[in-house]
Amino acid sequence: MVQSTRRAILRGGAAAAWVALLPAPALAQAKARIVVIGGGFAGATCTRALRHADPRFEVTLVEPNPIFTACPFSNAVIAGLRNMEAQRFGYDAIRNEGVTFAPEPATAVDAQARRVTLRGSGVLDYDRLVLAPGIAVRWDALPGYDEAAAGVMPHAWLAGDQTLLLRRQLEAMPDGGTVVISAPANPFRCPPGPYERASLIAYYLKKTKPRSKLILLDAKDSFSKQRLFEAAWRQLYPELIEWVSLSNGGKVVSVDAKTRTLVTDFATYKADVANVTPPQRAAGIAQIAGVADATGWCPIDPVTFESRLQPNIHVIGDAAIAGAMPKSAFAANAQAKVCADAVAALLHGETPPAPKLINTCYSLVAPDYGISIAGVYHPAGGQLADVEGAGGVSPIDAPADFRALEAAYAQAWFRTITAETFG
Numbered sequence: 001m002v003q004s005t006r007r008a009i010l011r012g013g014a015a016a017a018w019v020a021l022l023p024a025p026a027l028a029q030a031k032a033r034i035v036v037i038g039g040g041f042a043g044a045t046c047t048r049a050l051r052h053a054d055p056r057f058e059v060t061l062v063e064p065n066p067i068f069t070a071c072p073f074s075n076a077v078i079a080g081l082r083n084m085e086a087q088r089f090g091y092d093a094i095r096n097e098g099v100t101f102a103p104e105p106a107t108a109v110d111a112q113a114r115r116v117t118l119r120g121s122g123v124l125d126y127d128r129l130v131l132a133p134g135i136a137v138r139w140d141a142l143p144g145y146d147e148a149a150a151g152v153m154p155h156a157w158l159a160g161d162q163t164l165l166l167r168r169q170l171e172a173m174p175d176g177g178t179v180v181i182s183a184p185a186n187p188f189r190c191p192p193g194p195y196e197r198a199s200l201i202a203y204y205l206k207k208t209k210p211r212s213k214l215i216l217l218d219a220k221d222s223f224s225k226q227r228l229f230e231a232a233w234r235q236l237y238p239e240l241i242e243w244v245s246l247s248n249g250g251k252v253v254s255v256d257a258k259t260r261t262l263v264t265d266f267a268t269y270k271a272d273v274a275n276v277t278p279p280q281r282a283a284g285i286a287q288i289a290g291v292a293d294a295t296g297w298c299p300i301d302p303v304t305f306e307s308r309l310q311p312n313i314h315v316i317g318d319a320a321i322a323g324a325m326p327k328s329a330f331a332a333n334a335q336a337k338v339c340a341d342a343v344a345a346l347l348h349g350e351t352p353p354a355p356k357l358i359n360t361c362y363s364l365v366a367p368d369y370g371i372s373i374a375g376v377y378h379p380a381g382g383q384l385a386d387v388e389g390a391g392g393v394s395p396i397d398a399p400a401d402f403r404a405l406e407a408a409y410a411q412a413w414f415r416t417i418t419a420e421t422f423g
């Protein structure tokens, strides 16, 4: 009835004035087509949240892998504390919610035509596109470190075969060997990740190869939860972990996979096992879509996560420049829900409200020793900024049962977020 009245008026001469009075409501956009590229923590969460925001939306998830392999807790796999199977998640629950699944990589985005091209040359037209493709390694950034070198000196920063390769190398290393880990300059995926990894590898070495040593070469002078990590290392792994800061010559400037050496401005380190965490950028499709800037990451509006470079494209998760928010699965999940609500509001002709987002990053220093950092963020000055006075880190002088509790919270967080993301 409403539609036929509207059509009748649109046919008449007063159409333009009448349309201007409409609040651009759900009428036009109820069947809106939304394409989400990337089925990780950001994209899969956003897909589900969009379906819940308005079941009439036609949502398509583009993701080439039938199984997602999670990075959080992959350091425990590397240390032999966890089975790789516990890291893997399928998409059945999302499919069952009425989402269309496109099991191919997206290879092109035409922002003007609002069209995504898939590798099989199929196309998807959209009203709004959400890009959540995660990161790519910058293979051009560290001399000597290319894809072949990663087969010898794994990065293990994209979970899967790389994770298992690093695990096998640690198992094969004789007692008395040297493990060298390199950490990059900011920004990169999971700022506490290299330090959690060093801790858990140290745990493994202490238990099984106690004459071994771990050197952590860092392109920074400070890092996330530093006081907590360093206190734990003094307590649990004295003499085992050596952290070399930027000022002390920790920045790796080249590597040689043939000899398993890492070169800094000051020295050359020969490793029995080398784990290189290379510089990163937003994954390739973000560059192709024209939403990444010269930094390699994607500037966004902090209320809607809409790209600052292309209209109708939203970028969430690690690929985005999210101001003070770190690149974490927790943050990706939070951004996904805010973005879904913003996209729904925009398609309903409403103004999205300014959000508040939370992040908490747990790290394990040992299986029963957890530490955490939390932050609250809001749009300020065109960016996502810290809410002053909110958040913080675990107490520096907490007793053992507090650390054990935080380790249990970490496990509970992983169970909750993967259930919320993948069903």
Ligand SMILES: Cc1cc2nc3c(=O)[nH]c(=O)nc-3n(C[C@H](O)[C@H](O)[C@H](O)COP(=O)(O)OP(=O)(O)OC[C@H]3O[C@@H](n4cnc5c(N)ncnc54)[C@H](O)[C@@H]3O)c2cc1C
Pocket: 037, 038, 039, 040, 041, 042, 043, 062, 063, 064, 065, 068, 070, 071, 072, 073, 074, 075, 104, 105, 106, 107, 132, 133, 134, 135, 156, 157, 158, 189, 190, 193, 283, 284, 285, 316, 317, 318, 319, 327, 328, 329, 330, 331, 332, 360, 361, 362, 363
């Ligand atoms: C060792 C390690 C430990 C970590 N620990 C934690 C932790 O304890 N807590 C925490 O919160 N975070 C942790 N993280 C960080 C976390 O893994 C990332 O922040 C999170 O995965 C980011 O989510 P995302 O959706 O942006 O990217 P991803 O989860 O990587 O998902 C991206 C998806 O996009 C898909 N994709 C890419 N390109 C295309 C394309 N062209 N077409 C279609 N699909 C595409 C990929 O296949 C992938 O499934 C850790 C990371 C590492 C490396």
